[in-house]
Amino acid sequence: MKRVYQSCADRITNLPADVIQRILVSLPIKDAAKTSILSSKWRHNWKSIPQLVFDGRFARINRVSESQSDLRSKLTMLNIYKALLVHDGPITKFVLSIPGLNFCDLIDHIVLYFANKGVQDFTLMFDSRIFDTSERSTDDYQMHSSLFSALHLKSLKLRSCELMPPSWFDGFSKLTHLRLGEVTLPSDFFENFLTKCPMLEYLRVIDCEGPAVELEIVAPSLKSFHYAGSLRVISFKCTPLLTFVALYTVDTETHDMAAFFASIPTLKQLHASAAFLNKLAAGNGNVPTKFPSPMHGLEVFDMIDLDFHNLEMEHVFVCLIMSAPNLRRLAIRLDPCHLDDPPVNNEVSSTGKLLEADDCSGSSKCLQQLREFTIEDSCGTQVELDILRFVLATAPLLRRISIRPSHQLSSKKAMKFTVEAMRYKRVSEEAELVYHWVDKNT
Structure with a gap:
């Protein structure tokens, strides 16, 4: 038994240095520190790991009174500060995302510390949602100015704080993810800050306050743009690499759909709220069945809060799928607010009529590349059946249709919808229709 123990200990001790470092990086920092007892060779290795992650595995500040929360936050920050004091190697990644953490003066020192350490990936997130607060704090942490001198930054992630660049800020020349x-x-912010980040490829802005609500995005290296919040007008200029766009907003006054999509000729994935697309089309009066210039590059289309009882919204949806001949994945999430409407019947909906006008007999050129179609929060409407019938009849490469009913949908209506959908002819021999039945008795 002793020989077996010594053999295992020797194997752990004699692991190559790069293997030891990969092991330590994959562990929570508390567990990484505990490896110091394994052998003399391991004793100090944890002090030089290049990635420091202080998250919920390191500490969690439970819901307590404000004074207790402040005290626990300071004690947690002191422990982090002690860990940094004994660290003796380069640091490429730092994450501070502890649930319930309040900001304190020590955070300024930590930001200053990392600004001078050449960190490339920096994350600082305060999560007030653990306290079930419904309103934003009026005294969010104001980011220390030293962050703007961290010229090695490649990735920056921030939540629940203030980001106000000083006048001397010249930009992050290496930043790719924000x-x-x-x-x-x-x-x-969009006009001034982004122009100083010429290498920016990924931009995600969610529920932020302060920036102008009329945006012109100029970012020559941008590949992915995700925005949610108040927005009146948006346009893209000089974004030749932009392939992914996600827009979740209802306040837009941008009205020219054709011009909007023409400004993103490289678009491959579009994720948007139906209300945004509906507002986008509102200025045209009548939405055409197709765009004059088809979106040949669009491969993934995902729309949420779709209301098929809104005629304009139906037209927008049809217009988009008819204008994207290379669409591979189509996903819609319905707005289940019309569940009390009359059940499905044999009448062809307005969507069905528009689709049939494009020749539903099989010679239609749309959906020829479609592989997957998903309906979330299905309401069991006739419009959904018309769309299913069209997809099954025109998509020769279709492999899967996945339908998840709304939890509010009655079992009787769900059953009738399923039986009707299963009757439709399929041009793809591999097409599989999966209905995720909800058992109301569980």
Whole structure:
């Protein structure tokens, strides 16, 4: 038994240095520190790991009174500060995302510390949602100015703080990924800040306050843009690499759909709220059945909150799928607010009529590349049946249709919908229709 133990100990001790480092990086930092007892060779290795992640596995500040929360936050920050003091190697990644953490003066020192350490990936997230607060804090942490001198940054993720660049800020020349959530920004953020980040490829802005609501995105290296929040007008200029766009907003006053999509000729994935697309089309009066210039590059289309009882919204949906001949994946999430409407019947909906006008007999050129179609929160409407019938009849490469009913949908209506859908002819021999039945008795 002793020989077996010594053999195992020797194997652990004699692991190559790069293997030891990969093991330590994959562990929570508390567990990484505990490996110091394994052998003399391991004793100090944890002090030089290049990635420091302080998250919920390191500490969690439970819901307590404000004074207790402040005290626990300070004690947690002191422990983090102690860990940094004994660290003796380069740091490429730092994450501070502890649920319930309040900001304190020590955070300024930590930001200053990392600005001078050449960190490439920096994450600082405060999560007030653990306290079930419904309103944004009026005294969010204001990011220390030293962050703007961290010229090695490649990835920056911030939540629930203020980001106000000083006048001397010249930009992050190496920044490729920027994620901001519930961050207070300057009014000229998109106009001024982004132009100083020429290598930016990924931009995610969620529920942020302060920036102008009329946006012109100029980012020559941008590949992915995700925005949710108040927005009146948006346009893209000089974004030749942009392939992914997600827009979840209802306040837009941008009205020219054709011009909007023409400004993103490289678009491959579109994720949007139905209300946004409906507003986008509102200025045209009548939405055409197809765009004059088809979106040949669009491969993935995902729309949420779709209301098929809204005629304009139906037209927008039809217009988009008829204008994307290379669509591979189509996903819609319905707005289940019309469940009390009359059940499905044999009448052809307005959507069905528009689709049949494009020749539903099989010679239609749309959906020829479609592989997957998903309906979330199905309401069991006639419009859905018409769309299913069209998809099954025109998509020769279709492999799967997945339908998840709304939890509010009655079993009787769901059953009738399923039986009707199963009757439709399929041009794809591999097409599989999966209905995720909800058992109301469980």
